[in-house]
Amino acid sequence: MASHHKNLSDFSSIEIASAAPYSFGIAVSQWNAEVTGRLLTGAYDALRKHGALEENIHLVQVPGSYELTSGADIMLRDGRLDAVMCLGCVIQGETRHFDFICSAVAHGITQVALKHNKPVIFGVLTTDNLQQALDRAGGIHGNKGEEAAVTAIQMAALGAREATHNE
Numbered sequence: 004m005a006s007h008h009k010n011l012s013d014f015s016s017i018e019i020a021s022a023a024p025y026s027f028g029i030a031v032s033q034w035n036a037e038v039t040g041r042l043l044t045g046a047y048d049a050l051r052k053h054g055a056l057e058e059n060i061h062l063v064q065v066p067g068s069y070e071l072t073s074g075a076d077i078m079l080r081d082g083r084l085d086a087v088m089c090l091g092c093v094i095q096g097e098t099r100h101f102d103f104i105c106s107a108v109a110h111g112i113t114q115v116a117l118k119h120n121k122p123v124i125f126g127v128l129t130t131d132n133l134q135q136a137l138d139r140a141g142g143i144h145g146n147k148g149e150e151a152a153v154t155a156i157q158m159a160a161l162g163a164r165e166a167t168h169n170e
């Protein structure tokens with residue numbers, strides 16, 4: 004299994020840019036708040052650890068992961084943000100509803116990123132059960148929210164470099 008005994012939040016092998024110059028949006032789902040709250044803490048703490056200013060971190064809450072697409076779109080409308088993280092937790096139930104939500108949010112946020120030409124980071128846990136989610140929200144497998152924040156920083160820095168290069 005890919006993540007067996009692996010801390011998915013181990014970034015020791017990469018150089019992470021400073022987050023200080025950039026503005027970030029975080030859209031977080033209220034479904035499975037026990038998990039998404041931990042993802043949010045991981046993301047926020049990682050942004051601040053890498054220099055993001057408190058006033059440059061903007062938060063919106065949406066009902067469920069399916070609404071993360073709309074939340075990201077709304078956050079990107081005024082063009083002020085350099086990257087948006089979408090944090091959610093979808094846990095398999097008895098029906099195929101899980102499949103539709105996971106597919107919709109993955110495709111949806113991709114379309115939003117292309118629409119606004121800004122990075123929209125997929126920080127959504129898609130698990131078989133609650134324990135798998137908790138293990139990836141500050142547990143034995145790290146914190147998907149922290150991963151999303153590091154990814155957002157790296158992509159914001161990439162965008163800034165490319166903008167400078169193309170001037």
Ligand SMILES: Nc1c(NC[C@H](O)[C@H](O)[C@H](O)CO)[nH]c(=O)[nH]c1=O
Nearest residue numbers: 032034066067068069091092093094
């Ligand atoms: N079952 C989960 C949901 N379901 C709700 C949907 O995300 C959506 O809000 C609803 O279908 C109305 O559009 N959401 C999660 O984030 N996680 C779940 O496990």
Ligand SMILES: CC(=O)[C@@H](O)COP(=O)(O)O
Nearest residue numbers: 094095096097098100101
């Ligand atoms: C991912 C979901 O929407 C799921 O939790 C709902 O449960 P069910 O498939 O049993 O209706």
